Amino acid sequence: MSSIEFVKLEKVYKGLSDFCAVKGVDLQINEGEFVVFVGPSGCGKSTLLRMIAGLEDISGGELYFGDRCVNDLSPKERGIGMVFQSYALYPHMSVFDNMAFGLTLEKGSRETIKEKVEEVARILQIDHLLDRKPKALSGGQRQRVAIGRAIVRQPNVFLFDEPLSNLDASLRVQMRIEITKLHQRLKTTSIYVTHDQVEAMTMADKIVVLNQGRIMQVGSPLQIYNEPANTFVAGFMGSPTMNFIDVEAKDDQLSLRNGQASRSFPMPFHYSGQATLGIRPEHIELQPQADAIPVETRICVVEHLGNETLLYLTTDLCEQPLVVAVSGETSPEIGSALSIYLPLERCHLFDARGDAVRRQGKVTVS
């Protein structure tokens, strides 16, 4: 087990035109932590993970495991275990041999190998499958074998690259819980790549949000949800996504582009200039509130999800319809008018560059 530190890590893919996939990433991962990298497709999650694994050369910066620089070490010397999206089980070997492969290369004695493999197989509940070939396993079972192969060598660090994305929804939930339980049991430092934000929120001790090769924010799941550092994180995490409204802030007053007339509200932020107001769909209220911005809207689309209903509302505040999540029982009529209230408590303000503006003390709407 070990902590990991990235210092200005960079990755440039050489080619006809060089492509910088990871741009100066600094990050500290503590011993035993479960860290999730999330980000949109192509943001460099896999590249970063593979650099940690040693499968991809590091173009710049340093990577430390504990206080040892591992830039030039092979994956084996780094002591990592990796689970691939495609499972990558050796097709010609039985489950037992798949899991034992790394150990046999280390030339361990037969008995200890057998003992270790069987113990891991028991933990993962695949001990009855040890004689089968990967071909004869279901997706979930293959995934377990892949995980078993990674943990049987007792690596310092576990790396997962979207391990659940080939599974169906219910199995994914089940495996997610099992991986979390496994981590609680083994307490090995783990890095998990996904683009599924539910996985990120539920599994992580620490979430790292990446975009275009840069870290956008690092924090606990609730920090990321409650205090997104910029519009990218705010819009990426949370489903349905946060509503953004262009506003003008001046002297702690917020003016909305509200038809011809603009109305001002005092705000809990200290900022002047062009800004973006963000509010999550689940935080918008339908009942009149103190300290809230009232908005007149018209319902244009209704989506029933069962547990909740999503209303898409046209307003004159912004081009995009606002999304509001309400309880599943309501059945509003398309085209009808609706008054909504945006509690200032729950609003986020982002400056012209998209960075979050820090919140001040409580303010009351007069």
Next chain:
Amino acid sequence: MKALKRRTGQVLFALAVLALLIYTIFPFYIAIVTSLQGGEGSFYLPQDFDFGNYVSVFREQPFFLNILNSALVSFGTVAISLLIAVTASYALARVHFRGRTTLLLTVLGVSMFPQVAVLSGMFELVRLLGLYNNLGSLVLSYTVFSLPFSVWILTTFMRGIPKDLEEAAIVDGATPWQIITRIFMPVLWPALVTTGLLAFIGAWNEFMFAITFILSNEQRTVPVAISMISGGSQYEMPWGPIMAASVIVTVPLILLVLVFQRKIVEGLTAGAVKG
């Protein structure tokens, strides 16, 4: 009406299959029948069963030695070209280096030269290496000719192996050599058998190099030995012994294919990496 139509369809199909069968099997049929006749010339219908030709093949020349030579040369060629082809195709398929595509195209280009074109150059090479009238000269030249093809096929197959599989092995601590022998070769087993078999057949049947580089009867391979079988007089072809010899040397090939055919099927069904 419909039933009749289907019936005619079936009959026509059966006829077509029969025609194809006769077309492909006929030469072999003639060879076998001729080899079993006592007299001269070739025959369409078996008249008697006489193994005299088979005995004479072995009595009149060191045919057993010739078979041994052929086997030695063919297995040697297969072993060496597979070893080189597997390692070369690993590099061509998996290692990024400058000029990779050019190299691959050159490999293919080389295989397009007719044998005659390289004959004199090869002869110089063989003399230089002191391999003249030595089976080594044949292994060398057959390897040269089977390599491009083997490399090309294996490279294509190796590209088809998911990269994850190789990386999983790297993470497990395997060296490139271990990756090739423990992961790639078992996965590529069907392709290896196919290319190996083709290299074997090529070497087993090769004539031109064999007659050019080998002088003595004891070093000859089978195709040359067969061509040297002479009849009662200068003007007649000893078809009986020739056919008997041909049948004798074809049997090992057929056995080889039959043995490996099962392996090929096994290899194909063992696969399935994902999904």
